[in-house]
Amino acid sequence: MRRAVCSGSFDPVTNGHLDVFARTSRLFDEVVVGVFINESKRSLFTVDERIELLGEVTRTFGNIRIHSFRGLVVDFCREHEAGVLVRGLRAVSDFDYELKMAQMNIGLAGVETLFMPTNPLYSFVSSSLVKEVAKWGGDVSAHVPDVVNQALLKRLPAPPD
Numbered sequence: 001m002r003r004a005v006c007s008g009s010f011d012p013v014t015n016g017h018l019d020v021f022a023r024t025s026r027l028f029d030e031v032v033v034g035v036f037i038n039e040s041k042r043s044l045f046t047v048d049e050r051i052e053l054l055g056e057v058t059r060t061f062g063n064i065r066i067h068s069f070r071g072l073v074v075d076f077c078r079e080h081e082a083g084v085l086v087r088g089l090r091a092v093s094d095f096d097y098e099l100k101m102a103q104m105n106i107g108l109a110g111v112e113t114l115f116m117p118t119n120p121l122y123s124f125v126s127s128s129l130v131k132e133v134a135k136w137g138g139d140v141s142a143h144v145p146d147v148v149n150q151a152l153l154k155r156l157p158a159p160p161d
Contacts, residue, residue: 002027003082004114007034007073010050011043012148013057014130016122020088023116025061032080033058035068044131044155057145074109085111090118090126135159 004024010017010033025031035050045053047068058064069076077085085105087098095115102113125143134140134152137159141149 001029002084003030003032003080004028004084004086005032005034005073005077005080005082006086007036007069007076009036009038009041009043009127010054011045011127012050012130012144012152013054014122014125014127014144014148016088016090016118016125016143018057018145019119019122020086020116021058021061021064024086025063028084029063031061031064031086032076032082033064033066034073034076034080035066036073037068037070045151049151053145053148053151056147072108074105074111077111078109083110083112084114086114086116088118089115090123 004027006021006024008017021031021033033054035047035054037047051066051068054066058066067080073085077083087102089095089098098113098115105111105113130140130143130152135156140152144152
């Protein structure tokens with residue numbers, strides 16, 4: 001079985017993430033989405049909420065499993081018997097960082113990294129940007145699945161006048 005991992009914090013999951021998941025799910029028999037738990041980062045959604053949102057928006061794919069993890073992504077890959085890590089790239093700046101990580105991952109555990117260029121429709125979208133715009137009352141509905149948009153509207157207070 002050909003299995004790949006897509007990892008990230010997904011706080012929140014965006015349409016750009018979904019695009020990478022969809023394309024990855026066509027290339028591999030199974031995709032394991034790893035939700036990274038980073039205690040040093042203050043998240044808008046809990047890990048359980050992120051897993052629930054991811055489950056809702058990936059339900060139709062049929063070959064995606066979602067799990068949380070701490071520590072090294074290569075250990076997560078080994079745990080799930082995945083020899084490939086798929087990373088979406090939005091810009092050259094992403095490549096600079098991701099190339100170093102890919103080289104470390106192959107050296108640490110023999111895990112290959114597949115770089116997937118992001119669809120140009122989503123090249124500027126990031127979870128951080130979505131949260132910042134939503135925090136100030138901006139409409140992010142074109143950049144996140146509807147269930148995520150609804151969760152953002154419930155979670156974030158109305159912006160100050």
